Amino acid sequence: MDFSSYKAESKLGAPADRTSNVKISNPGAAALANEQAKTGAIVLNGLDRLRAEVQTGRVMQANNEYNKELLDLTNELRQNKEQDALDTVQQFDEREQKIRSRIQKKYGSFLYGEAGRKYDDMLIRDYNSRRQSMINYQIGEAEKFNDTQYANQLLATQQEMLLTGDDSAIDNALNRGLYMAADRFANYGEERIKLEAQKAAATMVGTALSKAIAEEDYSRVDEIRNKYAHYLNPEQSLSAMKLSHKIAGENEEILFGQEAYAVCGNDPEKLKQYVIDHYSGSNVNMDEGHRFYAQTKGSPYRLGAAEFGTAGFDGHFDCGAWTKAYAKKVGLGGLITDRTADGQWEIMKSKGRAFHDKGKLQDGDFVFWTHTGGEEGADGVAHVGIYDEKTGKVMQSGNHGVAEIDVDTYDVVGFGRGAGGGRRSPAEIENMTNKIIDYATKQENLKKVYINNRLHDARLKIQDLINQDVVDSAQ
Numbered sequence: 001m002d003f004s005s006y007k008a009e010s011k012l013g014a015p016a017d018r019t020s021n022v023k024i025s026n027p028g029a030a031a032l033a034n035e036q037a038k039t040g041a042i043v044l045n046g047l048d049r050l051r052a053e054v055q056t057g058r059v060m061q062a063n064n065e066y067n068k069e070l071l072d073l074t075n076e077l078r079q080n081k082e083q084d085a086l087d088t089v090q091q092f093d094e095r096e097q098k099i100r101s102r103i104q105k106k107y108g109s110f111l112y113g114e115a116g117r118k119y120d121d122m123l124i125r126d127y128n129s130r131r132q133s134m135i136n137y138q139i140g141e142a143e144k145f146n147d148t149q150y151a152n153q154l155l156a157t158q159q160e161m162l163l164t165g166d167d168s169a170i171d172n173a174l175n176r177g178l179y180m181a182a183d184r185f186a187n188y189g190e191e192r193i194k195l196e197a198q199k200a201a202a203t204m205v206g207t208a209l210s211k212a213i214a215e216e217d218y219s220r221v222d223e224i225r226n227k228y229a230h231y232l233n234p235e236q237s238l239s240a241m242k243l244s245h246k247i248a249g250e251n252e253e254i255l256f257g258q259e260a261y262a263v264c265g266n267d268p269e270k271l272k273q274y275v276i277d278h279y280s281g282s283n284v285n286m287d288e289g290h291r292f293y294a295q296t297k298g299s300p301y302r303l304g305a306a307e308f309g310t311a312g313f314d315g316h317f318d319c320g321a322w323t324k325a326y327a328k329k330v331g332l333g334g335l336i337t338d339r340t341a342d343g344q345w346e347i348m349k350s351k352g353r354a355f356h357d358k359g360k361l362q363d364g365d366f367v368f369w370t371h372t373g374g375e376e377g378a379d380g381v382a383h384v385g386i387y388d389e390k391t392g393k394v395m396q397s398g399n400h401g402v403a404e405i406d407v408d409t410y411d412v413v414g415f416g417r418g419a420g421g422g423r424r425s426p427a428e429i430e431n432m433t434n435k436i437i438d439y440a441t442k443q444e445n446l447k448k449v450y451i452n453n454r455l456h457d458a459r460l461k462i463q464d465l466i467n468q469d470v471v472d473s474a475q
Contacts (some may be wrong), residue, residue, distance in 0.1 A: 058110035085141035257439035289330040322397035341384035342377025348416030363389030364419030369410035
């Protein structure tokens, strides 16, 4: 059969409708040609679908490979910490470009058309997600690095301060701490800077305080608390105060023991009477207190001034030093063992002598104030004085020196029972008596040991002279 007249139109893959108008002389041949055309169309359609499926598979494979390499990259970069992580995003971008180029080169023949556009969409989505995680990581590590740098700066400042530990070194450290806090937290606002500066200051003062405690320089502990109390946190201040009270009490007992031993020797009965006369409080003398005020009236004020009667006394007082000296004069030296206003307030509270009713004030009672413009300690206490029943005013050492001021000059925190409640309990008297007798006994034993050692040394020297025939043994 001759198909030459239509073979150009009925070739494999030609649409069936393009062969429908062909004049076929043989019905069988026409039917065959029509079926062949339909088969060609089906085959071509199948090939197109197969090609699309293969392309989609390759696109997904390319995307999975890109994702895996990107995940490995981010995990690797997360191993960099603090300073080493500061260029994490830049490293990520550079390495991501290489990964993208490698994937493009490997799968480029499949990354076209609709599938290619889908690949690009997935790539952008994955890249943006991973890059944002790297940005967040870099920011976090930068914060850690800045914190480490800040901590190192504070530590270096503390170490430099400890070389001397004096007030000028502390003041310099506080100024540097404020500057460093302002620099480190410049982007966080004034409130954060203020908070961090306060923390830095507490660290500096706390370090100086720890140094003084470690060196057992308790007068220095007291000085630091007195001058820098408002920088300390409540725990630091309370711990230092308790230690000051303890050591001051111990020192007061030693001093009292020395005085008793010097007067009474090792005679138990005389020591007992001495304790009754000088410790029980029955011998409180308000006249001595008023005489002390008259003697010191007008004396200049100086914060941190040495205590009255010590080697460093130079005619200056701060409020706590004056009230402690006053207490000793009237016979309350064993009670008031702290030289700071807030420390004396704590003593009053711990001894059950604190009260708040102004109408119950007696001559010699303590008055505690706050909001004076000065440094505040426990319960806000910043200033202390002694009530003078004769004038209705308060004797104190303030900015204008030792003078009397009104009770209501400043906001009152509370009052403390002073000379009017100075009598000690029998148990307290007995306890102190035992301590004084024990102290005197130890001193006697030490004296005997000293004398025996001297005698022993003398015998050895005499024997040595005898051996040298310088002294006749018969003599």
